[in-house]
Amino acid sequence: MKSSSIKRRLVTVVLITQLLLTIGVVTTAVVLTKRQLRNAFDAGLHGRAMSVAALVRYSEEEKPTLVFDREMVPPPLDRRHPDLYRILDQNGKVLATSDNWPANFDPGPQGNRNNWNVKLQGQMYRAVRLNDVPVLDQEPAGTANSDATLTVFYAASTEELSESAWRAGILICLASVTMLAIATMAVFWGIKRGLSPLAILASRAADVSPANWELRAPPEALQTPELAPLTRAMNTMLANLQQAFTSQRAFLADAAHELKTPVAIVKSTIQSLLQRPRSAEEYRDGIDAALEDIERLEKLVHSMLRLARAEQWASGSLRRDLEEIDLTSTCELSVAHLRPLAEARKLKLDLQRDGSPRLHADAEDLELVWGNLLENAIQYSPAGSSVQMTVVGVDAGAEVSVKDNGQGIPAAEIPFIFDRFRRADTSRARNTGGYGLGLAISKAIVEAYGGTIRVESEVGIGTTMTVRLPANLN
DSSP states (O other): OOOOOHHHHHHHHHHHHHHHHHHHHHHHHHHHHHHHHHHHHHHHHHHHHHHHHTTEEEOSSSSOOEEEOGGGOOOOSBTTBOOEEEEEETTSOEEEEOTTOOTTOOOOOOTTOSEEEEEETTEEEEEEEEEEEEOSSOOOTTSTTTTOEEEEEEEEEOHHHHHHHHHHHHHHHHHHHHHHHHHHHHHHHHHHHHHHHHHHHHHHHHTOBTTBOOOOOOHHHHHSTTTHHHHHHHHHHHHHHHHHHHHHHHHHHHHHHHHHHHHHHHHHHHHHHHSSOOOHHHHHHHHHHHHHHHHHHHHHHHHHHHHHHHHHHHTTSSOOOOEEEEHHHHHHHHHHHHHHHHHHTTOEEEEEEESOOEEEEOHHHHHHHHHHHHHHHHHTSOTTOEEEEEEEEETTEEEEEEEEOSSOOOTTTGGGTTSTTOOSOTTOOGGGOSOSOHHHHHHHHHHHTTOEEEEEEETTTEEEEEEEEESOOO
């Protein structure tokens, strides 16, 4: 299922939000407008009712009675439909009724309501009732009808009110839709402009290749808070990839160089044997020399495969079930294995223990690490000196250090000593021993176990390699 773009999703979310907001605003505006129009209509209805009540007066007779001046009735609120009215005195006698008052219409009591809606003559009317309205034309105090009050019913058609409410609603809707359209275009433009650094960053990232590792991110990407972390992460990732790519190229070149020499020697040895007939002893010597070079070649290939497996495990590509082992015993076996080499070089090899840490690990892996560190220390230590190996148990695991009194490593070389095929002796002569893969293999194995390896060295004094392994290695 193809997913929509970020721009489309953002625009959709904003549009839905704006639409819901517009619906809420329009609904509220229409309801409030309708209520205001109805309140204004009720106020006009009340005024008309008071106007017709003011037309009730006392006659000029000796015994005055209440009469209604019909000629002064105000015009209707709705020009197309006449208003309705009825006036009652305090005794319930009808004093005045409009000509169009329905014969069968009796408003009756409406409870506490003073205004209500009613359907008359096929039209909707709004009615009002005014109770205890005093007669404005008062008789002198003490006369018979001086305290007379009136009850006024007045009704007007609400057709124009409904039309006004609809017109107001339509105008509000049109205005809201127009504002929504303007806001949508503004949002679309703003999102497009806001995402433009991301689009530029994507196009610049597509230009990255093994021949061009520079991202060339736009300045906006580094200035935008949401894109700055991504841009920095991409630069870091590209730097790491470039380093890994360069390291891989260097590894292939170094491996080819290392493989070329023994292969060339084996080839030349065999070719020399085939140039002329030789005695059995000469053939045997030639084959022994070829086997020696093949053994060196086999050792190099084995080291390269071991390094590849360690790096695969460190990256999580391989899964291993580990048993708990005694770390000190692996160190003892490594010391015992290399003690003859140390004695041959007139070196003292010493092992110091502080506790017996137990870890989940492969004993062969750790013995290889300790062997590489010890062999490296023995290789570069002067005769008569000593190499010390120390095992210390700590709360978070264990520490193993190998210290020599050799020539030391220059500070400029320390960051590179774990690189593949890196050797202190750059001549690559056979008598230097090894191919420069031992420390690289050791570092890969230690990191595969979640540990760290640290180097401390001072020229003319010696070097200390410290390996720290966590307790929960599995």
